[in-house]
Amino acid sequence: MKNYYQIIKIFFISFILINAFLSNVFAAGSDAKITKMNFSFDGIFGVIDKASARRGLQVYNEICAGCHSLEHVSYRNLIDIGFSNEQVKEFASQFEVMAEPDSDGEISMRPAIPSDRFVSPYQNDNQAKAMNNGAIPPDLSLIIKARAGGASYFYSLLKGYEEAPEDKELSNGYYNIAYPGNVIAMPQPLYGDDVEYLDGTEASMEQEIVDLISFLAWTAQPELNDRKSMGFRVFLFLVFMTTVLFISYRKIWKKIKS
Amino acid sequence: MSNIKNGKGVIGWIDYRLPIFSTLQHTLIDYPTPRNLNYWWNFGSLAGIFLMIQIITGIVLAMHYTPSVEGAFASIEHIMRDVNYGWLIRYIHMNGASFFFIVVYIHIFRGLYYGSYKSPREVLWWLGLIILLLMMATAFMGYVLPWGQMSFWGATVITNLFSAVPVVGTAVVEWLWGGFAVDNALLNRFFALHYLFPFLIVGVVILHIVALHTHGSNNPLGIDRKGPQDSIPFHPYYTIKDLFGLSFVLTIFAAVVFYAPDFLGHPDNYIPADPLKTPAHIVPEWYFLPFYAILRAVPDKLGGVIAMISAILILFALPWLDTSKVRSATFRPIYKKFFWFLFIDVIILTWVGGSPAEGHFILIGQLATIYYFAHFIIFMPIIGIIETPKPLPNSISESVLNKPIKDGT
Ligand code: HEM
Numbered sequence: 001m002k003n004y005y006q007i008i009k010i011f012f013i014s015f016i017l018i019n020a021f022l023s024n025v026f027a028a029g030s031d032a033k034i035t036k037m038n039f040s041f042d043g044i045f046g047v048i049d050k051a052s053a054r055r056g057l058q059v060y061n062e063i064c065a066g067c068h069s070l071e072h073v074s075y076r077n078l079i080d081i082g083f084s085n086e087q088v089k090e091f092a093s094q095f096e097v098m099a100e101p102d103s104d105g106e107i108s109m110r111p112a113i114p115s116d117r118f119v120s121p122y123q124n125d126n127q128a129k130a131m132n133n134g135a136i137p138p139d140l141s142l143i144i145k146a147r148a149g150g151a152s153y154f155y156s157l158l159k160g161y162e163e164a165p166e167d168k169e170l171s172n173g174y175y176n177i178a179y180p181g182n183v184i185a186m187p188q189p190l191y192g193d194d195v196e197y198l199d200g201t202e203a204s205m206e207q208e209i210v211d212l213i214s215f216l217a218w219t220a221q222p223e224l225n226d227r228k229s230m231g232f233r234v235f236l237f238l239v240f241m242t243t244v245l246f247i248s249y250r251k252i253w254k255k256i257k258s
Numbered sequence: 259m260s261n262i263k264n265g266k267g268v269i270g271w272i273d274y275r276l277p278i279f280s281t282l283q284h285t286l287i288d289y290p291t292p293r294n295l296n297y298w299w300n301f302g303s304l305a306g307i308f309l310m311i312q313i314i315t316g317i318v319l320a321m322h323y324t325p326s327v328e329g330a331f332a333s334i335e336h337i338m339r340d341v342n343y344g345w346l347i348r349y350i351h352m353n354g355a356s357f358f359f360i361v362v363y364i365h366i367f368r369g370l371y372y373g374s375y376k377s378p379r380e381v382l383w384w385l386g387l388i389i390l391l392l393m394m395a396t397a398f399m400g401y402v403l404p405w406g407q408m409s410f411w412g413a414t415v416i417t418n419l420f421s422a423v424p425v426v427g428t429a430v431v432e433w434l435w436g437g438f439a440v441d442n443a444l445l446n447r448f449f450a451l452h453y454l455f456p457f458l459i460v461g462v463v464i465l466h467i468v469a470l471h472t473h474g475s476n477n478p479l480g481i482d483r484k485g486p487q488d489s490i491p492f493h494p495y496y497t498i499k500d501l502f503g504l505s506f507v508l509t510i511f512a513a514v515v516f517y518a519p520d521f522l523g524h525p526d527n528y529i530p531a532d533p534l535k536t537p538a539h540i541v542p543e544w545y546f547l548p549f550y551a552i553l554r555a556v557p558d559k560l561g562g563v564i565a566m567i568s569a570i571l572i573l574f575a576l577p578w579l580d581t582s583k584v585r586s587a588t589f590r591p592i593y594k595k596f597f598w599f600l601f602i603d604v605i606i607l608t609w610v611g612g613s614p615a616e617g618h619f620i621l622i623g624q625l626a627t628i629y630y631f632a633h634f635i636i637f638m639p640i641i642g643i644i645e646t647p648k649p650l651p652n653s654i655s656e657s658v659l660n661k662p663i664k665d666g667t
Contacts (some may be wrong), residue, residue: 072335146528223345231516238509245502
C-alpha cells in the first residue's frame, strides 16, 4: 500500500508545481484587470450554446467583421451551430471573392459559396495597418485560445473601456483596464444597443459579449462538443479497464506474494 | 510457442533462420525478472508505449502538415478543423510529448534513487541519457513546426545560443538557419529532422533493452539476485502489471487530452509567427524549464550554454561520482535525504525557468543551479564515503517473503 501513497504524493506535488508555474507564466502584467467568468462551455459537461453562438455570429458580422477577419472558418462550418444549408448559402452569397481566372486570363469577382473561407475585410496586412492607425486587428478565429485568460480575458477586454486617468499618455489609443499596458488601438466596439437580434432576444452589453464569446469559443474549438462527449466515454472505458486489469494483476500475483 | 524451439511450422521455420520469435519470447515472456519490482519499474515500458504513440500520431500529422512559412500555421488549423479526428490526433501528439517527458523524468529519478546507474549498468544508463538528449532535440524541433509565436521565438532564442561558440559562432548559427534569419529553410530542415529523430530513438531504445537484458533489471533492494528463487518470468507477472500501469496512466492522459488539451501549451502559440513582434515572455515547453533556468542563471551567454549542457552531461559521470557500493537509497539514510533535496531543487529550477528573469527569481535561480551541480560534484562523492549504509538483506526472496533479516552486508 505504501507504494500507492508514494505515487499519489508525487503526482500531487507535480500537479501543484505545474499549476504554480503556469499561473506564474501566464499571469498577465499587473496593469491588466481580468474578471474571472463562467461560460456554458466550461467544465466536464459544458458545451457551446449554439443559439447563443448564432447570435454571436450576427454581432461579429455587424460590428467586428468590418475590422477583424475570421480566416480559419468556412461558411459551411456554420452548419455545426445549427444553420441550414440554405441559410449558409444565402449568408455566404452576400460576400464577394475573387474568381478563378477565366479562359482569357481575366479575374473577376463572384459571390462567395459555402466552401469559401470567411472573407477578410482587408486585401493584406499593409491595408489593415493603414486603416487602423498602424495596428493590425488580429484574426479572431483563434482569439479565445490565443490569449492568457481565454474567454474571461475577452469578456473583460470588451467591458474594459474606461475614462483614462489624467496622467495616462494615450497617443493613438484608447484606455482599457483589461488590456496589457492599458492602451489599445481598438476603439470601444460595443455599447449595448449595437444589434437588433434576429431571434428577438433583447440586446444588451452583457448579452452581446456572451453571445460573441459563444461564437468565438466555437470558431476557436469547433470540436469542443464532440471532444467532451467522446472524452467522457473514453474515460469511463479506461476507468473500467484499469479496474479489470488491477483485479487481474492482484489475482495473478497472489501465488507470488504468499 | 513450442514450435519456436523445435523448428516446426511457419514460425519455427522462420525462427530457425531469423530468430525474431525466440528473441521476442525471451524479451517479453521468459525474461527472468526480480520478483520485488515496485511501480517505479513500470515507467520504462510506459516510455516505450509513449514513443510508439508519438510515432504513430506523428506520421498521421505529417500526412496533412505543410512545412512552409506561409502554410504551416494554416495546415495545423486545417488538421484541427477539416481532417477527420485531426483534432484528436494532434492533441494526442501535443500532450503525448509532455507525458513522454513526465514518464522519462520519473524513469530517470527512479534510476537515481535505486542506483541503477552503477556497475554493471553504466552503459544502460548512458544509452538512456542519449535517448534523453535525442528526445529533447526532437521535442524542440517539433514545437517549431506549428510556426506560432512561441515556435518562432523559441527557435530564435535557442538557435542563437550557438552564436556563443567562440570564433565560429555566427557561422554556425547561419549554417543552422540555412540563411540569415529563422525562416523557411530552418522550418524545412526541422521538419525533416523531427521525422527522423524518433526512429534514431527507437534504435537506441533497442540497444537500451539489449543492455538491460544482459544483466537484468536492478530492483528496489539494489542487491544482485542469488538464485532462481529471486526471479519470476516476465510473463504473466510483469506483463499484467505493466498493462495495469499503462491503463492507469492512459486514464490520466485521456483526461488531459479531452478536457484540458491546451493546459500544458502556451496561448501565444495560437498566434501565427510574427518576426516583428517579440512576445512579452519567451518560455520553452515546461519540460525544458529546469535547463532554461540553468541557462539564464549564468550572466555570461557562453557560460550559460556550457552550464546548461553540463547539467545533462554530468549525469554521464554518475557511475564514478557516486562512491557508495550500495545501490538502493533505501539503505542509504543520508543519500536518501539528498535525493529528495535534489528533486525539490529541480522543481524550484522548473518554477524559476517559467518565471521572468527578474527580481528575486535571478538569485533563486542561481542558488538552485549551484545546488544542482553541488549535489553531483560535491555531495554525492562525499556521502558515499562518510555514510554508513543500513544492513542489506541477504536475498530478494528472503526480504519479500518477510523472513527475519539477518545482519550483514
Ligand atoms: C525512449 C525512452 C526510454 C525507453 C523507451 C526506455 C525503456 C526502458 C525499459 C523498457 C526498461 C526496463 C523497465 C524499467 O526498468 O523501467 C528500462 C530500464 C532502464 N532505463 Fe530506460 N528507457 C528510456 C529512457 C531512459 C533514460 C532517458 C534513462 C536515463 C538516463 C534510462 C535509464 C534506464 C535504466 C538505468 C534502466 C535500468 C533500470 C533498472 O533495472 O533499475 N532510460 N528502460
